[in-house]
Amino acid sequence: MRRLLIPVVLVVLVSLNGCVWIDNYFLPPPEDTAQELYEAGVEALNEKDYGDAQDYFSKLKDRFPFSPFALKGELALGDAYFLDEEFLLALEAYKEFEALHPSNDNIPYVLYQIANANISMFKSIDRRQENIKEGLEYLYRLAETYPKSQYAEQAKHLIVKSRRILAEHEVYMADFFWRTEQYGPAWHRYQYVVENFSDIADLRDYSIKRAEYSYFEYQKTLSEEERQRIQGSWMRWIKQWL
Numbered sequence: 001m002r003r004l005l006i007p008v009v010l011v012v013l014v015s016l017n018g019c020v021w022i023d024n025y026f027l028p029p030p031e032d033t034a035q036e037l038y039e040a041g042v043e044a045l046n047e048k049d050y051g052d053a054q055d056y057f058s059k060l061k062d063r064f065p066f067s068p069f070a071l072k073g074e075l076a077l078g079d080a081y082f083l084d085e086e087f088l089l090a091l092e093a094y095k096e097f098e099a100l101h102p103s104n105d106n107i108p109y110v111l112y113q114i115a116n117a118n119i120s121m122f123k124s125i126d127r128r129q130e131n132i133k134e135g136l137e138y139l140y141r142l143a144e145t146y147p148k149s150q151y152a153e154q155a156k157h158l159i160v161k162s163r164r165i166l167a168e169h170e171v172y173m174a175d176f177f178w179r180t181e182q183y184g185p186a187w188h189r190y191q192y193v194v195e196n197f198s199d200i201a202d203l204r205d206y207s208i209k210r211a212e213y214s215y216f217e218y219q220k221t222l223s224e225e226e227r228q229r230i231q232g233s234w235m236r237w238i239k240q241w242l
Contacts, residue, residue: 034060034067041076050084075106078113087117108149111142115158125168136162167197171207178214183221187214 041056118135174189
């Protein structure tokens with residue numbers, strides 16, 4: 001009887017092992033939970049594996065859109081892009097978070113990061129500065145809407161930095177017009193710097209002097225009637241800033 005049982009037991013064990021092997025081979029592995037994806041993403045961020053972090057947070061967002069971890073993952077996805085210097089993707093992620101969760105406690109941080117990503121895309125003063133302008137808009141919103149936030153305090157440095165970039169761009173353009181003997185446009189550009197960036201003392205003082213030079217050169221190209229027309233307004237302007 002015992003000899004008969006041994007083959008039967010062996011057959012049963014082989015069958016069970018075969019089922020396990022079949023399940024492992026043919027059935028898909030169980031999916032990660034929302035928490036597991038989020039924790040894996042955070043770990044990848046900490047290890048500076050930003051590509052892996054983006055993958056984990058994107059999967060979390062797609063597979064578990066209503067999970068509490070998905071909300072944290074949406075914000076972390078923006079951070080993963082930002083730290084990877086994928087600033088356009090970071091902007092998209094942060095702006096989407098703001099649109100979907102406008103009353104979330106993290107909105108001050110999101111506004112700051114949108115500005116930060118915009119400003120981080122700065123290349124040189126000779127290019128159009130649309131990203132700097134947009135960044136400033138978000139910084140002003142942050143300072144006005146959340147004045148007591150820690151990010152509103154941090155925004156002050158970025159505001160100063162951004163305004164100098166814009167002022168330097170205007171001076172660059174004014175100097176270009178001056179060098180190419182386009183004294184009218186040069187005069188107006190220097191005036192613009194003085195009137196809109198008076199808090200940046202070195203560029204303001206430089207632009208006042210240059211505006212004066214440009215004005216007198218510009219006058220040489222005008223008729224007597226045109227000179228008379230602009231002379232009064234120019235004298236009032238120069239007295240205001242000298």
